[in-house]
Amino acid sequence: MAKNKPLALDTLSLRSLKQKEFQMFYSRDDRDKLKNENVHLSAYYDMYFALREQQDSYKESIEIPTVNEEAIKQQIFEGKPLLGNCAIDLTSLPILFMDLFNVYVRYTKMKSDDAITAIEELKPDLVAVLEEFLFQKGVTQMQSLQADLIPAEILVFLIKNTLTPLVEKYSEYIGSSIDLDSWENGCCPVCGHLPGLAELRKTPSGRQRFLFCSLCHTPWPFQRLKCPYCDNVEDKETEYISFPDEENYRVDVCNSCKTYIKTVLNNNAGLSPVLLDWSSQNVDDSAIQKGYKRAASM
Ligand SMILES: [Zn+2]
Ligand SMILES: [Zn+2]
Numbered sequence: 001m002a003k004n005k006p007l008a009l010d011t012l013s014l015r016s017l018k019q020k021e022f023q024m025f026y027s028r029d030d031r032d033k034l035k036n037e038n039v040h041l042s043a044y045y046d047m048y049f050a051l052r053e054q055q056d057s058y059k060e061s062i063e064i065p066t067v068n069e070e071a072i073k074q075q076i077f078e079g080k081p082l083l084g085n086c087a088i089d090l091t092s093l094p095i096l097f098m099d100l101f102n103v104y105v106r107y108t109k110m111k112s113d114d115a116i117t118a119i120e121e122l123k124p125d126l127v128a129v130l131e132e133f134l135f136q137k138g139v140t141q142m143q144s145l146q147a148d149l150i151p152a153e154i155l156v157f158l159i160k161n162t163l164t165p166l167v168e169k170y171s172e173y174i175g176s177s178i179d180l181d182s183w184e185n186g187c188c189p190v191c192g193h194l195p196g197l198a199e200l201r202k203t204p205s206g207r208q209r210f211l212f213c214s215l216c217h218t219p220w221p222f223q224r225l226k227c228p229y230c231d232n233v234e235d236k237e238t239e240y241i242s243f244p245d246e247e248n249y250r251v252d253v254c255n256s257c258k259t260y261i262k263t264v265l266n267n268n269a270g271l272s273p274v275l276l277d278w279s280s281q282n283v284d285d286s287a288i289q290k291g292y293k294r295a296a297s298m
Contacts, residue, residue: 038279048278055100062169079184093127101119101158119150167216168217178190181221186229188213188215190216193216194213195261196214196277197276198252199263227254239255248268251287259295260294261295
């Protein structure tokens with residue numbers, strides 16, 4: 001695989017950036033400050049912190065099998081995401097799924113008893129549904145199970161949030177063995193899922209573009225002018241939309257595949273990738289109004 005020359009940061013500094021991402025911890029004071037500064041989003045923030053609490057306590061209980069660093073290096077070098085052929089035990093996840101669903105019901109004030117019963121009925125098939133989603137095998141299981149009473153976006157939201165702590169743990173554990181400099185794909189080097197958010201970070205050598213995985217939240221460096229979804233690199237095809245009253249975000253669009261990726265320009269509040277995404281729905285609305293579609297959200 002050819003080396004990606006425009007990437008100026010060395011592997012060591014990429015690793016430290018990556019570790020920082022996962023150490024994002026919000027104290028009670030941090031939470032109050034965030035909510036006071038964004039009163040209109042405080043209900044979202046409350047739900048995020050409640051979900052995170054469940055996810056973090058599950059994450060502590062996960063034990064990751066020993067990894068072979070050489071095999072990891074080889075797999076990354078060949079451009080294959082690490083979890084593609086891994087045997088991962090998902091049998092403990094349905095309990096977390098239900099815990100997260102209860103949080104969701106509480107914070108969204110979901111009243112539908114039918115939906116709650118329908119979710120309960122999914123339980124026996126949840127492991128298969130989670131596996132299908134994690135390994136991107138299509139949506140056969142989910143479609144056949146999905147009752148009309150559970151909107152697809154709620155089901156996907158719950159499935160993603162259930163898988164996230166597990167894949168995050170893998171990412172943290174094997175992250176130090178990954179040379180992100182040799183990864184130049186638009187999908188995540190750890191789990192293979194699509195990026196849901198981008199960030200242009202200030203570095204001594206200029207702005208460096210990072211993509212965030214929509215499932216495990218791993219950040220990886222990526223070419224500035226390339227579309228991560230269709231690999232289109234023509235300058236004239238890749239554009240962005242900026243907003244006069246929004247200095248923290250812009251939208252990078254691809255006129256070849258008609259998708260967009262939301263890009264963070266300033267993360268002054270130190271928000272996690274999920275909170276960055278949830279805090280900027282207005283930006284998505286504008287991009288969608290202009291005829292672009294979103295490939296993945298956080
Ligand atoms: Zn990932
Ligand atoms: Zn594209």
